[in-house]
Amino acid sequence: MLSKSQIKLIKSLSQKKFRNTHGLFVVEGIKGVREFLNSDFELFSIYSTGERFKVQKDLLNLIDERELKKISSLKTPQKALAVFKIPESKEIELGGIIVALDGVRDPGNLGTIIRLCDWFGIETLICSKDTADCYNPKVVQASMGSLTRVNIKYLDLKEFLVGQTEIPVLGTRLEGENVYNSILPNPAIVVLGNEANGISEEIGSLLDGKITIPQFGKVQETESLNVATATAIILSEFRRNSTTEK
Amino acid sequence: MLSKSQIKLIKSLSQKKFRNTHGLFVVEGIKGVREFLNSDFELFSIYSTGERFKVQKDLLNLIDERELKKISSLKTPQKALAVFKIPESKEIELGGIIVALDGVRDPGNLGTIIRLCDWFGIETLICSKDTADCYNPKVVQASMGSLTRVNIKYLDLKEFLVGQTEIPVLGTRLEGENVYNSILPNPAIVVLGNEANGISEEIGSLLDGKITIPQFGKVQETESLNVATATAIILSEFRRNSTTEK
Numbered sequence: 001m002l003s004k005s006q007i008k009l010i011k012s013l014s015q016k017k018f019r020n021t022h023g024l025f026v027v028e029g030i031k032g033v034r035e036f037l038n039s040d041f042e043l044f045s046i047y048s049t050g051e052r053f054k055v056q057k058d059l060l061n062l063i064d065e066r067e068l069k070k071i072s073s074l075k076t077p078q079k080a081l082a083v084f085k086i087p088e089s090k091e092i093e094l095g096g097i098i099v100a101l102d103g104v105r106d107p108g109n110l111g112t113i114i115r116l117c118d119w120f121g122i123e124t125l126i127c128s129k130d131t132a133d134c135y136n137p138k139v140v141q142a143s144m145g146s147l148t149r150v151n152i153k154y155l156d157l158k159e160f161l162v163g164q165t166e167i168p169v170l171g172t173r174l175e176g177e178n179v180y181n182s183i184l185p186n187p188a189i190v191v192l193g194n195e196a197n198g199i200s201e202e203i204g205s206l207l208d209g210k211i212t213i214p215q216f217g218k219v220q221e222t223e224s225l226n227v228a229t230a231t232a233i234i235l236s237e238f239r240r241n242s243t244t245e246k
Numbered sequence: 247m248l249s250k251s252q253i254k255l256i257k258s259l260s261q262k263k264f265r266n267t268h269g270l271f272v273v274e275g276i277k278g279v280r281e282f283l284n285s286d287f288e289l290f291s292i293y294s295t296g297e298r299f300k301v302q303k304d305l306l307n308l309i310d311e312r313e314l315k316k317i318s319s320l321k322t323p324q325k326a327l328a329v330f331k332i333p334e335s336k337e338i339e340l341g342g343i344i345v346a347l348d349g350v351r352d353p354g355n356l357g358t359i360i361r362l363c364d365w366f367g368i369e370t371l372i373c374s375k376d377t378a379d380c381y382n383p384k385v386v387q388a389s390m391g392s393l394t395r396v397n398i399k400y401l402d403l404k405e406f407l408v409g410q411t412e413i414p415v416l417g418t419r420l421e422g423e424n425v426y427n428s429i430l431p432n433p434a435i436v437v438l439g440n441e442a443n444g445i446s447e448e449i450g451s452l453l454d455g456k457i458t459i460p461q462f463g464k465v466q467e468t469e470s471l472n473v474a475t476a477t478a479i480i481l482s483e484f485r486r487n488s489t490t491e492k
Contacts, residue, residue: 108354115475117463119459119471120462120463145469146469149463213482215367216365216366217363217368218364218395223390223391225362225365226361229358229362229475232471232476233478236459236482237482237486239426239462
């Protein structure tokens, strides 16, 4: 049985302020819950329509479909929902390729970018404070467990970039150099910007290099690639060298 | 003033069967409507909260926000909604890079792929009959006017691939050759598969070549890239050659 206070708590976690107050977030679906259980994330409680997880008994709540519907944020609830503790983010290790997001607002885009970081072996993702929250349910859903493998750090991006001078900072700008012809450094920090406005002026002035994905079609100049697909292409370019040089 | 029959017609166009019956689809937002007005698409009717479009008077309906809300499928209606006629799709011209989708079901993914085709100058997008409908409102929204510049053809993909022997057919498969080390032909047909199952067995057996995007992280083997981000990377690889060879 679900108590009223459990329902209230879980539903409140769809909002960032309550996630921060409680230090908790929600994962839905059997596959997703399993991935978080197999990671360093600490379980707070689990709600399942069947005995399918080996966890501490007092953390497991067997519920029925009707009850799950009450706490799920999905149109079609996925048999299990778990609440995990938001971990302290680890310190940033400067090395390899680091991705930095400057105001990416769409949870779906952030989720896709986290998944791309995971795929391309990017261990650290830096987010400006106005970037979408990575524990937003839509981000958790879209990142599909990659959230357990990428270290995500929210910070004042300007302060961070001013403070670090070891590693070159590259960003995507329309007037940048053709990414296919650029020599891409490693280590590097790669900055991607907001969906509507790209990289802010403030952050733009801190870039050591500007790159762009050239356009081949008859698209109007004002159009741009979606930030998640741009990230896919840029990370692919950074990584292709390490395989083709073999 | 909006008539009941207008409201009924426009609302029905959120469903594929009614789009096909009427041969009409909906575009929302000032920018989107402008792009379609400036294209070869034929206007059927337009609903706007202000005089902002130069169109035949009898096709323009000035309405208020409240009325727009009744016909809009968006949470926040975007000042204008237009109904356009679904055009006959043009014959496929075999040449250059052609993208073929085998059962891509998510409208957002299809929209992103259409936008990518536009960006990378891919003129023809072939879709299997079980691929999402490109006139689905979510696809129209996600493709952002690129729909006016890419020729999209729905057909029996198996029959088409069996019937054409001129152009090599490549597809993404986990066991494929590393795309970064592959010599990518041009012209070529590049096949991308369903979100959950990839390319079907049936279509897989018709491929002349298999390519894959290598994985660099510690991701489980069962994970894969989202089909839209995979398309971004594959098309980028096809196009990079033409710039780096310059």
